[in-house]
Amino acid sequence: MGSASAALRRRRVALAWILLAVALVVVWEGAKWLFGDPWRIHGSLLGLPIDIEHIPPFHSRIASDLSLPHVWLVFTAFVDPAQRQGSPLGLILAGQALFTLREALTGFALGGSLGLLLGIGLVHSRLAERAFVPYVVASQTVPILAISPLIVVATKAGWLSVAIISAYLTFFPVTIAALRGLRAADARAFELMRSYGASAWAVLWKVRLPSSVPYLFASLRVAAAAAVIGAIIGELPAGIPDGLGASLLNYNQYYTSGPERLWATIVMCSIVGLGFVGLVRLSEWLLTRNRYRPVEALAA
Amino acid sequence: MTAGAGAAAAAGGGAALVVSIAGVTKRFGEGDVAVSALEGIDLGISSGEFVSLIGPSGCGKSTLLRLIGDLTSPTNGKVLVNGKPARRARLDRDYGMVFQAPVLMDWRTVARNIELPLEVMGHSRAARTARSADLLKLVELEGFATRHPWQLSGGMQQRVAIARALAFDPALLLMDEPFGALDEMTRERMNLELMNIWTRTKTTVVFVTHSIPEAVFLSTRVVVMSARPGRITRIVDVDLPQPRTADTREDERYFELVTTVREALRGNEDRSASAAARVRAEGLA
Numbered sequence: 001m002g003s004a005s006a007a008l009r010r011r012r013v014a015l016a017w018i019l020l021a022v023a024l025v026v027v028w029e030g031a032k033w034l035f036g037d038p039w040r041i042h043g044s045l046l047g048l049p050i051d052i053e054h055i056p057p058f059h060s061r062i063a064s065d066l067s068l069p070h071v072w073l074v075f076t077a078f079v080d081p082a083q084r085q086g087s088p089l090g091l092i093l094a095g096q097a098l099f100t101l102r103e104a105l106t107g108f109a110l111g112g113s114l115g116l117l118l119g120i121g122l123v124h125s126r127l128a129e130r131a132f133v134p135y136v137v138a139s140q141t142v143p144i145l146a147i148s149p150l151i152v153v154a155t156k157a158g159w160l161s162v163a164i165i166s167a168y169l170t171f172f173p174v175t176i177a178a179l180r181g182l183r184a185a186d187a188r189a190f191e192l193m194r195s196y197g198a199s200a201w202a203v204l205w206k207v208r209l210p211s212s213v214p215y216l217f218a219s220l221r222v223a224a225a226a227a228v229i230g231a232i233i234g235e236l237p238a239g240i241p242d243g244l245g246a247s248l249l250n251y252n253q254y255y256t257s258g259p260e261r262l263w264a265t266i267v268m269c270s271i272v273g274l275g276f277v278g279l280v281r282l283s284e285w286l287l288t289r290n291r292y293r294p295v296e297a298l299a300a
Numbered sequence: 301m302t303a304g305a306g307a308a309a310a311a312g313g314g315a316a317l318v319v320s321i322a323g324v325t326k327r328f329g330e331g332d333v334a335v336s337a338l339e340g341i342d343l344g345i346s347s348g349e350f351v352s353l354i355g356p357s358g359c360g361k362s363t364l365l366r367l368i369g370d371l372t373s374p375t376n377g378k379v380l381v382n383g384k385p386a387r388r389a390r391l392d393r394d395y396g397m398v399f400q401a402p403v404l405m406d407w408r409t410v411a412r413n414i415e416l417p418l419e420v421m422g423h424s425r426a427a428r429t430a431r432s433a434d435l436l437k438l439v440e441l442e443g444f445a446t447r448h449p450w451q452l453s454g455g456m457q458q459r460v461a462i463a464r465a466l467a468f469d470p471a472l473l474l475m476d477e478p479f480g481a482l483d484e485m486t487r488e489r490m491n492l493e494l495m496n497i498w499t500r501t502k503t504t505v506v507f508v509t510h511s512i513p514e515a516v517f518l519s520t521r522v523v524v525m526s527a528r529p530g531r532i533t534r535i536v537d538v539d540l541p542q543p544r545t546a547d548t549r550e551d552e553r554y555f556e557l558v559t560t561v562r563e564a565l566r567g568n569e570d571r572s573a574s575a576a577a578r579v580r581a582e583g584l585a
Contacts, residue, residue: 188399188401188403191399195371197391197393207405210408293406
């Protein structure tokens with residue numbers, strides 16, 4: 001529980017992060033070195049001419065320049081202009097990322113509140129739970145791609161209809177976690193409240209909701225990632241040009257002429273998702289630290 | 301005193317009855333699978349008494365306690381608390397409850413755990429803080445107000461639970477094996493502390509335990525129960541002098557009473573053993 005060991009642990013986590021990123025690049029480029037297309041580096045470094053040519057011993061289509069562009073090409077794609085004389089692709093993607101993030105945040109807020117309210121409603125009635133939950137589950141087995149055009153056409157609300165699609169993917173994990181978390185307290189805690197003659201409202205505020213917090217945050221992390229996916233997918237049928245979905249569609253079509261651009265867009269999508277999940281993690285830490293039993297204390 | 305005597309007679313005194321149980325049975329389940337947990341229970345508890353319920357597991361002593369607290373309802377019979385039906389008494393907050401586990405809210409500080417019933421009952425913040433400060437002193441946990449339960453030892457957590465049960469000054473304290481999870485030394489210290497609290501607050505206590513020395517040390521009366529179905533087989537009056545101190549445990553009378561309760565419990569065993577033998581004999585015949 002000491003702060004010194006906590007600092008040490010944080011440093012270890014950061015180190016593991018960096019090592020994993022390096023390992024990923026090594027595996028990626030290693031695969032290309034062994035199975036990829038022949039490559040040449042021709043140029044000069046500090047006035048010294050460099051001329052390296054490498055012909056990989058094996059060949060596999062997965063590691064070709066088309067499937068796996070070189071890591072540095074993906075990075076330079078961010079800096080290179082997206083169109084002739086245009087602004088760099090990175091800048092355009094960043095703008096689109098903000099737009100998509102707004103949709104995702106709105107969808108997350110909508111879906112998260114809906115999911116929690118649904119959970120609170122269902123936890124108070126076994127009958128409603130039994131009747132409702134199968135539909136809640138069924139709602140998630142319908143492919144989002146089938147539903148999103150419907151929502152877009154029906155609501156005609158632009159980015160807001162995309163947020164609704166995002167909410168559709170978000171509420172589910174929250175409802176399921178709420179159903180579990182709102183019942184997670186010790187049975188005797190409910191008896192204790194009963195012995196005080198407490199109202200259902202008091203039980204909700206003082207026992208059910210506080211004890212569901214760790215469950216809710218776990219589901220909110222899943223929901224944050226789902227909200228980003230929902231937003232990107234929702235942009236496709238909506239034909240919204242301002243989000244990451246537009247770039248995904250665009251660079252999918254022109255994949256053969258510039259695979260690194262699609263890869264750059266994928267990287268940007270991941271950054272949005274990671275950032276969002278990180279935001280949820282941060283608010284969880286702010287809200288629960290020094291209040292809830294730390295995980296190590298639970299194991300002890 | 302035998303089982304089946306009237307509740308008023310069982311109280312053994314003229315003082316007002318805090319708890320009065322008459323002709324109570326409790327069955328779990330229905331039809332062929334019904335299990336009889338309690339049969340023909342009559343018991344009266346007067347104001348200021350400390351009554352222990354003792355018996356083997358499955359004798360229904362916890363169920364009896366939960367009936368008094370209206371955490372479960374009797375199949376037959378009547379349970380009155382302060383002269384009211386148990387449900388009314390619960391809604392009037394006539395009793396405080398302590399379980400074997402402290403059942404504290406992790407996310408609340410020690411002080412706010414103690415204040416929980418007061419919050420539910422709508423007391424003002426100032427009144428709550430003043431009360432929890434007093435109670436922390438009573439259970440000797442001053443300086444731990446802002447800690448969280450998971451930062452405390454098991455014995456300290458149970459003291460917080462007792463303080464919480466006393467927070468709204470109930471006339472009756474129901475305790476379900478509150479020290480059952482503690483080690484022997486902590487348990488003996490907690491027994492002494494509970495005696496101090498009881499002497500000072502004059503609360504009526506109903507205490508479930510399966511420790512004979514604990515029951516004798518704490519109680520004014522020990523109610524001995526037998527299992528399957530749960531019945532009261534004997535009530536032992538504990539005439540040890542008050543206040544009880546560490547010396548009480550070395551009193552000759554204390555040992556006598558421990559023996560009396562032990563024999564009462566063993567009597568139950570002999571009886572059920574002979575009953576079992578009879579059943580076997582009838583099966584063979």
